[in-house]
Amino acid sequence: MASIKGPGNIEPTISGSDLRIGIVHARWNTTVISPLVAGAKERMLALGVKEDNITVEAVPGSYELPFAVTRLYAASQIQSSATTSGAAALDLLAGDEPSAPAPTNTATKPFDAIIAIGCLIKGETMHFEYICDAVSTSLMKIQLDLGIPVIFGVLACLTDAQALARAGVTEGGHNHGLDWGEAAVEMGAKSRLWN
């Protein structure tokens, strides 16, 4: 019998063509992380997101994800205002004519959504519980505080086999990165409408 699990179908009108999306991923458990990041990118590109509008940053482990998401978003906001006004102001200060307007691609605007990708696998100590709890609580708080969708791409697995199946690298598995890429596009597009 087919599984009843999964996000269902995205509305066909949703497009990522003018969205800017960030991926922040942990390096810990790289065998699982690499296909998840690739899956997220693959789905976003299929939904129209331009390659130039996808930024991928790495951090050591999942515990670093909340900090990285916060700072990456802040940097994109600064970059955005610097591109629209800073360059012209610098030209004027130098006594030059203001240079050409900012490029029309969206690679300099704030992120519409950020996907946080990590893979926690339970070991012998309490590390797993502490990191899972801190990271999931923090990522939820960050998306509400920042007002942008933060997609929860953190696997919390009891075994290596569970993690590999959820990265789609073992038979019968499914790459959850695909779903996270789709969620980022849907939520990025919808949060614009709800602005």
Ligand code: DLZ
């Ligand atoms: C320390 C640690 C352990 C034991 N396990 C994982 C894991 O399964 N997945 C993961 O993403 N990170 C793990 N880490 C690293 C922490 O997330 C973090 O990078 C370090 O504690 C440094 O802050």
